[in-house]
Amino acid sequence: MAVTQQEIENRLWDAADELRVAMPEAQYSSVIFPLMFWKYLSDTWEHNHQEFLAENEGIENLSAEEAHEIEYRDYQSFEIPHITLEGGQKRRASWSSILATITQPGLGKRVRASLQAIETANPNKFSRLFGSMTWAAEEVLPGEVLAAVMQAMNRTPEMHEGNMSHDVLGGAYEYLLKRFSDGSGTRAGQFFTPREVVELIVEVLAPQSFESVYDPTCGSGGMLIASANLLKASGGRGYTLKLYGQEAVMDTAGVARMNLFMHNLTQFQVEVGDTLKDPRFKNPDGSLAQFDVIVANPPYSMKWKPWTNDQRALGGVAPQSSADWAFVQHMIASMGPKKGRAAVVLPHGVLFRGGQEAAIRQRVLDDDLLEAVIGLPANLFYNTSIPTAILVFRSRGTKATERKDGVLFIDASKCFAKARNRNILTDADIAHVVTTYHSSFDANGNAADADGQEGLTARFVPKTEIMANGYDLNIGRYIKQAAAAQEDLGTLIDAYNIARAERQKTEQRMLEVLAAAGVVGFDE
Incomplete structure (x- = not known):
């Protein structure tokens, strides 16, 4: 019987x-994703076994070595080995094997040994x-809680592919990512960008x-997966993409790798390290590797140690107080020369901040890269x-x-x-923004064939006008809707200040009248 998306999602959440x-x-997430992937590997291995x-009658007549060679040549794509437990007992490092021992002390140690x-x-x-696996320690996650999680997940x-599609499995993984993000506050930004922003x-x-896609701050790998999914949905071959990602946090990099596997994407490489300090994708001569498509949602306004001598420092070096433009410079240096393109999400400050950032912004615009x-x-x-x-x-x-x-x-702030x-x-x-992005524009910079989405405005601005504005890219300078919104805010502030002054004047007069009547204490 086919497994529904809702069924697997509900049971996984029960485990969490x-x-x-x-x-x-x-x-x-640090507990559930490793356990979920371990179960996926174990179920897949057992199904293939x-x-x-x-399909191999008379297997008992073969030596263990011969049987192993046939199985791993024709049926298995990975190995689940045996481990030696305390007391010398040997068990396969599989989900079902370790699940059978949950009533015994030391469950966390056995789980960790299996994953390692x-x-x-x-x-x-x-x-x-599987990351650092610090959660497997008894003082972090008591054995009885780990046992309860495993029992719930076992339901x-x-x-495995014989029981559910990778679309269902990958969808369940993404469901958990979103669910954890909804409930985890600011920490969610470390590994999850909202799906609709990724899709845009x-x-x-x-x-x-057959193109290459690179995310220098890949988090849970959502942008890499979305690239393959979009290509597949549009009739292309998503599995032909070569996917590359770098992530500073080891556990999060593990989440990304598991996410990619769950979506049946195998042509990927995810490395661990600080992209600005230690970019891991390089050519044999030490230069940065270059890619066709680059996507990123880096940490905003992150403090960093500026470069002293780096090939990526186009137009200067970003200030220590904010690495925003350093990430942009890294992405620009990583674009392939023939068809390289990149998109990055950043706060509005990168559009108008002065100093070193202004110098970089000017160079990027002078080189006509934006x-x-x-x-x-x-x-x-x-x-x-x-x-x-x-x-x-x-x-x-x-x-x-x-x-x-x-x-x-394009001003989509009202959409x-x-x-x-x-x-x-x-x-x-999303569709309206994409349509507008691909529109043609008339001599005045107005969209000639956009679909007229209410609240969405766009304008193509010549570089000469941007230069006249001191290379300021503030959207409100170039689009009336954004500028009007700023004017409206100023009007509201003025109205509030006037009303506040009137209220204070009225309160003072009331207190004077009350005091004259012998009523006191209202202003304490």
Whole structure:
């Protein structure tokens, strides 16, 4: 019987909910994702093992070495080895094998030993996959809680291709990512960008079959997966994409690798390290590797140690107080020369801040690398309520003729629907922005063929006008709607100040009248 999406999601959440007695929701992902992936590997291995046994009569006449060779040549794509437990007992490092021991002390140690054994047995596939596994310690997660989580997760249907599709499995993984993010406050921004923002970025850049896609701050890998999914949905071959990601946090990098595997994407490489300090993707000569498509939602206004001598420092070096433009410089240096394109989400400050950032911004515009600025609504993200913008870049000399020597500004700040904890971009909002991005523009910079979405305005601005404004990219300088919104805010502030002064004057007069009548104490 086919497994429904709702069924697997509900049962996985039941397992996660067992953790409520031991840790805050913000930490659930560090436990649930390794356990879920371990169960997926174990179920898949056991399913393939049973097929091997059923299709090879007389297997008992073969030596253990011969049987192993046949099984791993024709049936298995990874190995689940045996581990030696305390007392010398040997068990396979599989979910079902260790689940049978949950009543015995030391469950966390056995789980950790199993996951480490799988990593060691499959270094090319699963090296450092499960992260630090600090949660497996008894003082962090008591054995009885871990046992309850495993028992609840064991009620999830078997996770192998014979029982559920990778679409269902990957969807369940993403469901948990979103659910954890909804409940974990600011920490969610470390690994999860809202799906609709990811979809907008990917649709703008439109990855094609056999291209390379790189995310220098990949978090849980959502942008890489969305690139493959969009290509598949549009009739392309998503599995042909070469996916690359770097993530500073080891546990989060493990989440990304597991996420990619769950979506049946195998042509990927996710590295651990600080992208600005130690970029891991390089050519043999030490230069940065370059890619066709680059996507990122880096940490905003992060303090960093500025470069002293780095090939990426186009136009200067970003200030220590904010690495925003350093991430942009890294992405620009990583764009392939023929068709490289990049999109990054950043706070509005990058559009107008002065000093070293202004110098970098000027160089980027002088080199005609910036194609578009898309203003997004406020309160879209889990870790900040500030409005953000997507900046779209093209490799030097690769802009379409009609887009050369200028920047397309799109104000989508009014395009959103209100949800429980934040605003969201609807499918219609995304479609309108993408349509506007691909529109042609008349001599005045106005969209000639956009679909007229209410609340969405756009204008193509020549570089000469931007230069006249001191290379300021503030959207309100170039689009009336954004400017009007700023004027309205100023009017509201003025009205508030006037009303406040009138209220204070009235209160003072009231207190004087009351005091004259012998009534006191109202102003204490």
